[in-house]
Amino acid sequence: MQGDGWLRLCAAALFITGTTGTVCSTRVESLDLGCLLRWDCPHASPNATYTVQTKTQGDPWQDVPWCVWISSRSCDVSQVFSDFELYNMVRVGVHRDPGSTVWTKPCKFDYSDFTFSPPSVSVSLKEQQLLVRVQFPCASNRRCSVERCCPITQLIHPWTTVTVHNRLNRSEQQSRTVWSQEPVSYVEFSGLSPGQNYCAVANFSFPTFAMAASPLSEPRCVETLSEPGEGRS
Structure with a gap:
């Protein structure tokens, strides 16, 4: 889950209450x-261990089972969250000893933090109608599948906007926005001029934001196909 596409969402130097002189920086990355x-506690013991907890709006804090008493400085919590219209929080606890855990200030994880990969499109002609096929990226959140591509539309239903323009005349363009609920969306365009080159692009957004x-x-x-007889003398 690491890569150049990840965006740092929450990054700050946070004093851990009760630990004089100890500072942890925490950040959430999402794609x-x-x-x-991820977190960094430069003044913590080299042998320090950590536990990560998450909280969804209205629920109590809960341990992330695979990130309890760990020595690493990162934890993938993607599988924990499923309702992205609620506020989700995540925090890390530093174990000073078996009976004492100090928690950092929580980082939020909500719609304002999301980043997405672009969709992919393909185009085809049926007579003078242009059909645009929009394929959505696989979700990094694997709640719906751990072995195959899980399109983001299995977790959210985004608004998808497709724009078609004349390659030689940019002022001639059409846009349509549809609500996507399937792994692939199809959008049709008509009223195109014959014998012209048209290009399609698409993007999508979180359904309510x-x-x-x-x-x-x-x-x-x-x-597009030329009119019969076009170009003949």
Whole structure:
């Protein structure tokens, strides 16, 4: 779950209450609904161990079972969260001794923090209608599958916007926005000029908060059929 696509969402130097002079920095990184917590406690003992807890709005704090009394400085909590319209929190506890744990200030994980990979598109013609196929990225959150691609549409139902433009005349363009609930969305466009080259791009956004949106896909282009007899003298 590491990579250049991850975005640092919550990063701050946080004093651990009750530990004089000890500072921990924590941050949450996310891409495609994944959630990775990282932390650094430079003044903690080299042999220090840590426990990570998560909390969803209205629920108590709970241990992340695979991140209890660990020595590493990161924990993938992607599988914990399932409702992305609620506020989700994550924190790390430093074990000073078997009977004492000091908790950092929680980091939030919600819609305002999401980043997404772009979708991919393909285009095809049926007579003078252009059909755009939008394929969504696999979710980093693996709650719905651990062995195959789990499209983000199995976890959220995003708004998907497809724009088609004339490659030689950018002022000629059409856009449509659809609510996507399947792994693939299909959007049709008509009213295209014959014998022209049209390109399609798409992106999607979190269903209730458009600020959490993916980048545009790579464009895919196709040439419409010429009218019969066109170009003849």
